[in-house]
């Protein structure tokens with residue numbers, strides 16, 4: 233239904249308008265009597281064999297929604313109805329910010345890809361925490377993806393991550409430190425060894441001082457070299473991380489079917505979707521091999537089919553996340569993957 237009727241309509245709209253249109257209508261529809269049951273009947277596939285425990289949390293299934301789609305946690309109840317095992321909200325910054333000027337989200341349909349330079353547009357940590365406190369579904373696990381405000385210099389970045397962490401700590405089940413978005417100037421420099429250790433140590437110190445510390449993960453870019461990935465593993469050990477999210481969007485533009493002039497006209501941003509699949513899997517496999525399977529990995533990047541999901545799990549991911557595949561394939565992708573997993 234989504235691919236035949238809904239997607240052609242949505243793809244006629246500007247990409248960001250389509251996003252808001254979908255969110256508004258899902259929210260409105262979910263208030264109608266019977267809508268939850270209908271959505272659940274259409275999309276929500278459950279099976280006891282899908283459950284898995286990762287970093288001490290019990291997931292109903294391994295298929296999650298990647299950060300960036302429900303940045304402000306407005307749709308977690310509806311997303312739970314669609315069968316996701318977990319939803320990562322954010323990236324949330326301590327203070328609200330508007331993000332980059334529009335247009336900032338672009339489709340490359342020939343490549344089943346997106347390019348975005350949203351720039352952490354979000355309502356701020358306090359507003360998001362208050363919204364999460366009001367959610368109905370308490371079974372769905374929530375990840376809190378945190379970042380720094382654009383106008384905070386990198387020297388003070390750790391303060392922002394700590395502030396966002398503190399604001400959300402009661403409301404989320406695990407945390408992801410995002411230093412891998414290409415759309416906040418200078419953010420990726422925080423992936424370097426020294427600033428990254430400092431940042432993670434500060435957040436982890438606050439976390440471990442709490443009565444119930446949350447699993448703390450780091451989200452990394454697919455554009456890191458092998459030696460940078462080795463550094464990440466060393467830092468993860470040193471700062472007692474519970475896992476990694478691999479990967480964020482890429483700044484690479486190689487091998488696209490979309491004409492180079494069209495891609496160039498889009499400009500800067502992170503590329504996601506099918507063209508990212510192989511590199512994201514390579515990064516997961518590398519991390520899994522080098523850590524001898526000792527560090528759980530949430531795999532993301534170009535999962536558009538059950539086969540793509542199985543590939544990520546075979547490479548060593550313990551859980552997977554969807555974003556661009558969900559936009560191109562629709563909500564049926566979640567149950568398609570989960571059905572395939574019961575067969576595996």
Ligand SMILES: Cc1cc2nc3c(=O)[nH]c(=O)nc-3n(C[C@H](O)[C@H](O)[C@H](O)COP(=O)(O)O)c2cc1C
Nearest residue numbers: 298299300322323348479480504505533534555556
């Ligand atoms: C429009 C858009 C916005 C995103 N925003 C965020 C974000 O705020 N924080 C983050 O960690 N990742 C963000 N991502 C990255 C995704 O979470 C995911 O890591 C990446 O898109 C690769 O998965 P995919 O190929 O399935 O889309 C965003 C991706 C897209 C397409």
